[in-house]
Amino acid sequence: MTARWGAARRQAREAEFTAFVEATAPKLRRTAYLMCRDWHFAQDLTQTTFAKMYASWGRIRHAANLEAYSRKVLMNVLFDQRNRRSAGEMVLAELPDHAQSGQSDAVENHVALMRALATLPVRDQAIVVLRHWEDLSVETVAGILGVSVSVVKTQNARALSRLRSALGEDFART
Amino acid sequence: MDLRLLFEQALADEPSAAPADFAGRAMAIGRRQRRRRTIVVGGTGAAVIAALGVANLLAPTPVETVPARFASLVNPLCESPAGDTATDLSVFLTADVTDRQRAAVNELLQHDPAAGTVRYESRDQAYAQFKALFSDAPALVTGVDASELPESFRVKLVDGAQADRVANKAKNAPGVDDVINSRCPDGADVTAAG
Numbered sequence: 001m002t003a004r005w006g007a008a009r010r011q012a013r014e015a016e017f018t019a020f021v022e023a024t025a026p027k028l029r030r031t032a033y034l035m036c037r038d039w040h041f042a043q044d045l046t047q048t049t050f051a052k053m054y055a056s057w058g059r060i061r062h063a064a065n066l067e068a069y070s071r072k073v074l075m076n077v078l079f080d081q082r083n084r085r086s087a088g089e090m091v092l093a094e095l096p097d098h099a100q101s102g103q104s105d106a107v108e109n110h111v112a113l114m115r116a117l118a119t120l121p122v123r124d125q126a127i128v129v130l131r132h133w134e135d136l137s138v139e140t141v142a143g144i145l146g147v148s149v150s151v152v153k154t155q156n157a158r159a160l161s162r163l164r165s166a167l168g169e170d171f172a173r174t
Numbered sequence: 175m176d177l178r179l180l181f182e183q184a185l186a187d188e189p190s191a192a193p194a195d196f197a198g199r200a201m202a203i204g205r206r207q208r209r210r211r212t213i214v215v216g217g218t219g220a221a222v223i224a225a226l227g228v229a230n231l232l233a234p235t236p237v238e239t240v241p242a243r244f245a246s247l248v249n250p251l252c253e254s255p256a257g258d259t260a261t262d263l264s265v266f267l268t269a270d271v272t273d274r275q276r277a278a279v280n281e282l283l284q285h286d287p288a289a290g291t292v293r294y295e296s297r298d299q300a301y302a303q304f305k306a307l308f309s310d311a312p313a314l315v316t317g318v319d320a321s322e323l324p325e326s327f328r329v330k331l332v333d334g335a336q337a338d339r340v341a342n343k344a345k346n347a348p349g350v351d352d353v354i355n356s357r358c359p360d361g362a363d364v365t366a367a368g
Contacts, residue, residue, distance in 0.1 A: 014201055021197035030185050039189050050200035057204075110183035119354070132177040154269075157322040161304055162354065165264050165326075 017057055020066060021050055027134075028070055034129045035078055035122075037114055045081075049074045068136070072144045075126050082122055116166040123147075124159040131156055261356055262337060263329040265344045268351040271325065275349030282347055283327055288336030293328040297321060324351060 025046060032042035032049075052073050053060065063069055117125055123145065130141045131152075138156075142149045265283065267276060283292045295303075301320035327344075331337055341353045 018197040051203040054200040054204045113180045133181040
C-alpha cells in the first residue's frame with residue numbers, strides 16, 4: 001500500500017518536473033547559447049541545469065520563481081566550467097565566419113555583437129543577457145547572480161559602455 | 175541599436191531539430207545517482223562485488239563536457255573594418271580614482287615609447303558617446319547616468335607588438351580598474367584592407 005502510494009507520488013512528481021522542463025527548456029537553451037555561442041554546448045548546459053534541478057526538485061518545486069532559479073543554476077554551471085579552465089582563458093566558442101562582405105547588415109551586426117559580448121568578463125555577459133535579452137529586473141538579476149542591486153546597475157552600465165568601445169564607431173553608424 | 179533585436183538575430187541559426195528529452199534524461203541521471211547511493215550504503219560483501227560490476231554501467235553520463243572547439247578570445251574589430259579612430263588600448267579607471275593616480279596613469283602612458291596618441295575620456299564624454307550610440311534605444315540610456323560610466327584613457331599604439339606589455343603595465347597602476355586590449359593579432363588586422 002505504501003509502496004503504491006510512493007509510486008503514485010513519484011509519478012506525480014515526475015509529471016510536474018516534465019511539465020516544468022517542457023515549458024522552460026527552449027528559452028533556457030537560448031539564454032545558454034547567448035552565454036556560450038555554441039548550440040552543442042548550450043544543449044549540454046541546459047541538460048546539466050535540469051539534472052541539477054531534478055536532484056533537489058523536492059525542495060525547490062514550490063519555490064516562487066523557478067525560472068529565475070533555473071537561470072541561477074545555469075549561470076553557476078557556466079561559471080564553474082569557466083573556473084575549471086586556466087584562469088586567464090575565456091570560455092568562448094569559435095564563431096562561424098559570418099562577417100564577410102556581401103552578408104546583410106543584420107548578420108554582420110549580430111556577429112559583431114556576439115564577439116564583443118565575448119570579450120566581457122563572464123559575469124558582465126550574464127548581466128547583459130539577463131537584463132537585455134531576458135528583460136529581467138535589476139533586482140531579479142541581482143538575486144540570480146548573488147550580488148547587490150547597485151553592482152548590477154554599475155556593471156551593466158560599464159558592460160554597455162565596453163560593448164560600445166569594442167564595437168567601435170562603425171557600429172554606431174549602422 | 176536595439177540589443178534585444180540583435181540577440182534575436184543571433185539566435186536565428188538555432189537548430190530546428192526537436193530539442194532533446196531534457197526531462198527524461200535529467201530524471202534518468204537522478205535515478206541512477208540514487209541507485210548508486212543505495213548500493214553503496216547497503217554494501218554487504220556480495221553487494222559490493224555486484225556493485226563493482228554494475229557501477230560501470232550506472233556511471234552517470236558525462237554531461238558537463240566542454241567542447242574542445244573553444245578558441246581564444248577574438249576581437250570584433252579584427253573581423254570587420256574598423257574606423258581610423260579605433261583604439262588599441264582602453265584603460266578604464268576605478269570609480270574612486272584620485273587626481274594623483276589619474277595624473278600618474280596619464281604620465282605612464284604618455285611616456286611609453288610604444289604609445290602614439292593618448293586621449294583622456296571623462297565620464298561626461300563617455301556619457302555623451304553612450305547616449306549618441308544608444309540614441310535609438312532610450313530604454314538603455316534611462317537609468318544610466320554619467321557617474322556610472324568609467325573614465326578612461328584611449329591609447330593608439332605606434333608599436334602594436336608592445337600592446338601586451340603596455341596593457342600589463344597600465345593594469346598594475348593604482349587607480350586602473352581594467353585594460354581592454356583591442357589590438358588585432360598580426361595578420362588578422364583588417365583595418366587597412368577594410
